[in-house]
Amino acid sequence: MWEFSVGLYMISVWPDSLLLAAIYGAIESASVALFGPIVGQLVDRLPYVKVLRIWLVTQNLSFIVAGVSVVALILSSTLKSTNFTAFILLVILTNISGAVGVISTLAGTILVEREWVVVISEGHPPELLTKMNSIVRRIDLTCKLLVPVLTGFIISFVSLKASAMTLALWTTLTVWVEYWLFLSVYKGIPALGDSNQRRFTRSLPISDPEVSVSTSQERESLISHDGDKATATQSGWRRKTICWVTNGPFVGAWRVYLRQEVVLPGSALALLFFTVLR
Template identity: 65%
Template structure:
């Protein structure tokens, strides 16, 4: 047994150190990309409540725009990533994400410097607010494309023909990197806001994205060029997509040639027109992606996961803006969000241990199912739809924030959030019972054993 292991994993040579270094490049690039995103996610709520105090309206509108962008365009992004080459997706992702955050940061600086614009030049004020919302929506869509590419495809390709636990470890580590950014970026940004100024934090955000985009591009392209399997997977995916389109066109041509010659031309034209309409509707990226998603085994737990995003209690834009309205310093809010992230980091440490001892269903990590239980050809599409569904729930939460925009009524939003999380737990219990045919091992419980002995 030891000899076979040695044959499969020989001593490290120069050639084997290079993939390890490239994987580290992947982690560093992922860290840089997520850091900029987490800085913006934390800061935008504080910016909005300072731009228009005494109301959560602008913060809720921004959150609604951001969530609506993913909810509407998420499935399209998934199919777009599936259609283009990995290198092209990488270029568009990094440029659009970082450029959008730079423009949004500059707009925030302009609004903070010229705070009287809403009274003197309201049209310019609204134009800058609109620019912040549009750039935020574009930034979150490009971030989604990068997340799908890295977490749904690259990690799976790199871990192919490797021990099964490698994918679990890589998933846990990338998630841990994201949560570390979620922990540290708000804390550092909060200290900048509290002890320097809000304008300084916006300038820092813009400078970070201006500089980091070049480093990120070099790191990710080094990984892509250094691991041939990534390029091969991209070519296979594009070839599969083109083949599907060609087969659909050939099928349509063959069916048209089999139509009876004796039919009236008007009836033939009507039938062809109706058929083309139905085909075009079914081929709409949004509808086609949802149809693929609903056929997956992970659809119900995916819905349960999405319901967890229907909350205002996760230190998002609304909760951050409310705490700022309450007069809590920004660094304290950042520390609170950091503590929130620590729990998530602990989960990434505990998961590999739990997954090795109990089943994946019991552990309940949806992202692992989306890689293990979804076929490779559907993996990117399912990832896009899942992110879209989660953003739809976030959108509903922000719509509730628009309706209940008075910070004094925030407790009502908290009650609704609790109900949504309870529903998510109920749906997951249904899925767990369907898979395992039970929820608990009652016969192994202490009180059950005592009852059996007494009887």
């Protein structure tokens, strides 16, 4: 609902230009590209229930804040000319809230569609995973088809302000239902609890004496190595910066992606979307 409505909200705030809507879309896409790998790592490390709580709280809270800021922008139609600083701050708040919302939505997608569905289908024929994926995708597409109709009715027969307020109110009420439904699925399927326990066990530190000895030796060698590099701090600082950037999660994720077979089809599909700029 928010993804469909935000363009209309931004256009109504600045009717003479599509700049605000374009900036919002660019910030959302850039947030996913930069912070998506970090979100994936956090989902892989944290327990299921904790990811579920963080996802629902941050997503719905960001949409509530964005809805309130958009309502403020729509109600104060002359804010751009009377108080341009406040106008820019509300626009920035809307963009930041939207970016946080899309990142948290990505965490939920990874948790449910990439993790839970796979765990639930373990030990069953491969057809079950295919069927579950198709059902999840069908639910997703059905929502994307019905939401524009519902939002369009509210905007056409009531007002744009009512649509934004409905979004904020709907988000506030449904977060509790969402959490109850997901928690019921987690508690009702023992395989999810077992998988969560295996993840937690895998993340625990190893207390093997041989490993501890080797770790201490490596630490001592690193300390001595750092001492040797103390004479060349400037070059060492540059080297560390380059290593930090190249080994960062966002760069590493792109490296993994570039080695996949879907690179060319994915790039072709991405370039196809540029035709909307014509």
